[in-house]
Amino acid sequence: MEALLADLQARVAALEQGGGGGGSDDAGILPQRKAGSDAQIMKKVATRLQDFESQITAQLGNLQTDFDKKLSHVSRGASATKPLDAAGGSAGLDTMAEDLDQLKYDVGELKDLLQNNKGEVNHIRRIVLACERDMEDFTAAMDAVNVDLDEMRARVDATHSIIT
Numbered sequence: 001m002e003a004l005l006a007d008l009q010a011r012v013a014a015l016e017q018g019g020g021g022g023g024s025d026d027a028g029i030l031p032q033r034k035a036g037s038d039a040q041i042m043k044k045v046a047t048r049l050q051d052f053e054s055q056i057t058a059q060l061g062n063l064q065t066d067f068d069k070k071l072s073h074v075s076r077g078a079s080a081t082k083p084l085d086a087a088g089g090s091a092g093l094d095t096m097a098e099d100l101d102q103l104k105y106d107v108g109e110l111k112d113l114l115q116n117n118k119g120e121v122n123h124i125r126r127i128v129l130a131c132e133r134d135m136e137d138f139t140a141a142m143d144a145v146n147v148d149l150d151e152m153r154a155r156v157d158a159t160h161s162i163i164t
Helices: 002-016 038-079 089-163
Strands: none
Touching (some): 038 089
């Protein structure tokens, strides 16, 4: 019976201090902080969605360009076919035209590779910017923790000076 009374007194004391007593040992020590306001969270979500949209748009544009180039190359190759008995002066020009088409196609492939590298560089830049934003958020959170620690030190010092 005395144990129940002591437990009840401890709960009442915890409620009077603002701790709530709901099983959280440190609820009365530090106030609950939200991770960020709704506007900040929505801004982050919107920024990341815009990044994702730009990535998808760039990838679809690259796919369309690749498809168009390959289709053009295949159609040029099909139109350049000649009968087996083709001979004479025009045969040399036909092979030169085919070689030129192949060279154009290869240069186009090199351009695509360079464009893909540019896209990867842009993707890395977006990742770095996201990391910088996260670091700013982390720094702000650490500043808030330091403020809370300073407040706790002041409380502890005040309590200590009262006791002694």
